[in-house]
Amino acid sequence: xxxxxPEPRPPILTNLSKTLGFHLSFSISAPLLVSTNHPSVMxxxxxxxxxxKRMATKQQDPDIDGWISDPKAQDNFSSSFRxxxxxxxxxxxxxxxxxxxxxxxxxxxxQNLETFVQLKGNVxxxxxxxxxxxxxxxxxxxTSRVKEVNIVLTPEIWTSIAGFRxxxxxxxxxFPGANRLDIYQSCLRDPIAKRDYNxxxxxxxxxxxxxxxxxxxxxxxxxxxxxxxxxxEDVFLIHAFKSNILIDWSxxxxxxxxxxxxxxxxxxxxxxxxxxxxxxxxxxxxxxxANALHHMGMAFWGNIWCFKDEPDAEPVDTVELSxxxxxxxxxxxxxxxVTTLLDHHHTWMSKLDSIEHQLSSVQEQLAxxxxxxxxxxxxxxVDSVEGSESEQFEDATDDE
Numbered sequence: 376x377x378x379x380x381p382e383p384r385p386p387i388l389t390n391l392s393k394t395l396g397f398h399l400s401f402s403i404s405a406p407l408l409v410s411t412n413h414p415s416v417m418x419x420x421x422x423x424x425x426x427x428k429r430m431a432t433k434q435q436d437p438d439i440d441g442w443i444s445d446p447k448a449q450d451n452f453s454s455s456f457r458x459x460x461x462x463x464x465x466x467x468x469x470x471x472x473x474x475x476x477x478x479x480x481x482x483x484x485x486q487n488l489e490t491f492v493q494l495k496g497n498v499x500x501x502x503x504x505x506x507x508x509x510x511x512x513x514x515x516x517x518t519s520r521v522k523e524v525n526i527v528l529t530p531e532i533w534t535s536i537a538g539f540r541x542x543x544x545x546x547x548x549x550f551p552g553a554n555r556l557d558i559y560q561s562c563l564r565d566p567i568a569k570r571d572y573n574x575x576x577x578x579x580x581x582x583x584x585x586x587x588x589x590x591x592x593x594x595x596x597x598x599x600x601x602x603x604x605x606x607x608e609d610v611f612l613i614h615a616f617k618s619n620i621l622i623d624w625s626x627x628x629x630x631x632x633x634x635x636x637x638x639x640x641x642x643x644x645x646x647x648x649x650x651x652x653x654x655x656x657x658x659x660x661x662x663x664x665a666n667a668l669h670h671m672g673m674a675f676w677g678n679i680w681c682f683k684d685e686p687d688a689e690p691v692d693t694v695e696l697s698x699x700x701x702x703x704x705x706x707x708x709x710x711x712x713v714t715t716l717l718d719h720h721h722t723w724m725s726k727l728d729s730i731e732h733q734l735s736s737v738q739e740q741l742a743x744x745x746x747x748x749x750x751x752x753x754x755x756x757v758d759s760v761e762g763s764e765s766e767q768f769e770d771a772t773d774d775e
Contacts, residue, residue, distance in 0.1 A: 460642040490538025543621035575605040597644040
């Protein structure tokens with residue numbers, strides 16, 4: 376006989392959540408298998424010789440059957456995108472910054488970015504990976520195919536979902552005659568202080584410029600690298616913000632998405648925006664299957680589903696089937712057990728994916744705390760601890 380016992384929450388995560396000041400919820404953890412047939416387990420509870428075995432868990436690969444019909448495209452997905460990391464999306468609460476004396480919300484408003492930086496919604500990781508695996512550029516338009524649905528990022532998509540204005544220059548590619556060192560120095564609180572200019576750090580920047588750098592690195596041109604260090608693209612974009620130079624943001628996102636499919640280690644960006652695009656094309660993002668039917672109180676008997684509490688749950692018409700199509704009671708019971716096990720397996724994998732997402736969020740919180748230590752001015756530090764009044768940058772994803 377086997378008993379399923381929940382594994383206790385790791386102490387290091389408990390201490391970490393207390394340090395960061397927010398609650399980290401774990402709805403499921405890998406179970407412990409305890410054999411009650413072992414003599415040491417059948418002894419008193421005070422025995423110190425209990426043998427406990429941990430059940431190994433393996434992450435389930437997404438079932439892409441029917442999502443990608445071309446065998447060559449399936450090979451590309453399996454080799455390059457099946458396990459590709461996804462950048463956790465963040466959004467900004469602009470009203471908070473407007474009421475606390477920041478000027479950068481007006482920069483975002485001029486660039487028609489208010490909708491995009493405040494996007495919130497669901498994330499479907501496997502659909503995002505399939506989208507990027509099939510992503511192509513055709514006649515200056517990004518096109519993809521997800522679950523037999525063609526998706527095209529048209530100007531109407533950029534304006535209606537992202538809120539962009541299709542106008543402006545390609546500021547992220549640079550300005551003729553512009554000096555990025557001069558631009559960076561104009562953003563510093565103390566431009567004459569001695570510093571290493573081989574690396575443009577966000578730590579010494581003025582408060583509006585520093586928050587803009589954060590928004591660029593996490594939302595507008597998201598990456599998975601050092602968010603406290605500015606890239607050349609970041610410097611030119613900040614210059615355009617401060618100078619009220621209109622940027623064509625559809626081209627900025629276009630170039631970033633192209634980079635994600637060309638560089639094998641680049642994590643996949645813009646997940647909330649793309650999920651809204653997938654939903655716009657009425658792609659089925661959820662499926663009611665056997666697991667949902669079990670939750671409704673149904674069971675699989677013979678060849679049909681029926682409610683468990685029905686007196687004649689097993690259909691009588693199954694005896695009328697031919698001998699080749701009929702199933703023995705043993706086969707029916709085995710099929711029912713396999714279906715139940717598969718349902719439990721899928722449920723566990725979805726919850727484990729949720730835990731992985733939360734652990735990624737913890738890493739992001741630690742990165743933000745490290746950024747905050749570089750700045751002596753408390754007004755510049757953006758507190759992203761969940762539940763705090765000053766948390767105005769948040770993960771904008773809902774678990775699938």
